[in-house]
Amino acid sequence: MYIYDQFDHTITRERVAEFSQQVVRRLIGELSEDQFRPLRLMNGLYLQLHAYMLRVAVPYGTLSSKQLHKLADIAKKYDRDYAHFTTRQNLQYNWIKLEQVPDLLAELASVEMHANQTSGNCIRNVTADQFAGVAGDEVEDPRIISEVIRQWSTFHPEFSFLPRKFKFALTGAAKDRAAIQFHDIGIQIVKNDAGEIGYAIYVGGGMGRTPVVAPLIKPFVARSELLSYLEACLRVYNLHGRRDNMYKARIKILVRDLGPAEYARQVEEMWPMTRAAGVDVPASEVARIEAFFVPPVYEKIAEPVASFVAAKAKSSAFARWVETNVHPHKAAGYGAVTISLKPIGGIPGDASSAQMHAIADLADAYSLGEVRVTHVQNVVLPNVKQTDLFAVWQKLGEIGFADGNIGLVTDIIACPGLDYCSLANARSIPVAQKLSTWFGDLDRQHNIGPLQIKISGCINACGHHHAGHIGILGVDKAGVEFYQITLGGAGDEKASIGQLLGPGFAGEDIVGAVDKVVNTYLDLRQSPAETFIEAYRRVGPTPFKESLYGRR
């Protein structure tokens, strides 16, 4: 993974000093809360319902075991002994004291981490495919260009006060595991007819109250010109994005209002200027970064691996876990393990410091010291030998993270909701817990098959409900929490936006309503091989509406 050099260390250290000074100026009253807000947000510091929340950046979801140990230590020292993995592959602490933030940032800096631009109207932490570098279907490891973008976007003098937040996501594979078309800019790494690697640029996707699947703006940008192209994209947005209404300020609204073709034309017009400004980094710099992502030397292992095959034959529970939680690895004899942070009845994405330490230990023992965070709020050990999978599974059982439910109905995304968030209209976490418990039986989960439930506690859609096969949106109806159901969303390479089914349900009725939706699917599917989303796309919403609301 990427390792800081003296310049990265200098910038990170100077940032800690700058923010520490800003905190002092806030505490003595030189800065008003209005003036301090954008500064603290650019450092990932939110004022939540009960305390400050600090969001730590995990660039493109990649962590070393050493970093994870440090994050666990911080959870114990500064928080209530746990942390929360987010849908942007970041990590949040929920109970932080403002005056302790400078010390906390210094501790993060000691392991080459920070909270830069994890909030605010700036370019946010870049996300990428959690299987980067280990997936077999990859054109190029997306972490290389993600790191190039991380550096370019860090303290960007022109784009730190954009109309609204700005999110990048990258995939190097044809199978989109990063939901790139739901981002302000999504980048797919592609090869052109000449066999050269380049970047397809999608602009103007997003969730929130106006969900949009991003259109393709430029099919191919060469590596040597990527940053100047992105700078042109951002400049057009910074100049012309709406600033009169925060709900219409995202780039998706600008692209929609101009039309993708006109937006693309304006970017092309701006591009010569950004090219001339010398923002594109030399090939030697990209090569320097690329060297950090050269694949490790894998052992030559012939498949099938006898001990792995035998372990699966001996334990059907293990075999089932492998089926859902182990992703094929490009190196024979290896697998990429997704650790489910969705224990039945638990809080999606939460981990205690003890669990985080244990995962870091597993990474050292079995995964070349590396960990990934997924946008589905799980954690990946990317490089596990198949012969070690049984031991890993058993050790995960000891910390309560051995659930074999990845991609199944209980692998739920939920935003923090009204339990923490000052924006929320309704609670999300208890709904996730109740659904998880209701559908907890593993036989039933396997019978239902792949099904993504995503829950947001308000229209801002941090729980990605628009992209859920079943989406749940919490709303406030005269002071009472209600939950609307959307069906048919998808965040992959066949991105689609879920459609609202009908009137919402009270908190005590939402589990029953989802159960009806699931049973309707089970009744109408053509075979167990037809997944929920395939069946929905075939039949549409009507049968589901009828089961929930009766015939009209």
Added chain:
Amino acid sequence: MAVVDRNGPIADKWERLADDAPVPGGTSVIVSFARLKSEHNSLFSAAGGVGVEIPGDVNLDELEPFLPRLGVVVVRMANMRDGRAFSVGRLLRERYGYGNDMRAVGDFIPDQVLFLLRCGFTSFEVKDNFPIDSLKHSVAAYSVWYQRATDRAAAVAELRQNTPGGGNS
């Protein structure tokens, strides 16, 4: 009101001229863009110097013909979150080749001045109680940058090339 640059308060020769006020001969005046467009001939002949104040959404192509004769362009930020000024500054410098004083005005805070400097601004109109110590601290917050900007400060990528053994020494 005071005018500062990156080092603190500076003397300022410019006076604001209301749209209906007569042009004082020999004085350096800042006028609205509307007045500049309608009265540029008399302004450039009578005043000692001419500057203009523009908002963030100005059409710079309309301003372009006047740029070579302007002594200052003042870009107004509607509030501290109004980030258009950063792009307007870069366009004026890098696309239109504007070379004289470029001034920001509005409710920005010292922490934003460093970015404004990087985007080509040279002076700042601020309230009298603008914290000068914080300004001096803020503009010195960083010794290196990850990206090139209008100031052409060498970016880290270039420094790495010129550092023996890259940056890993």
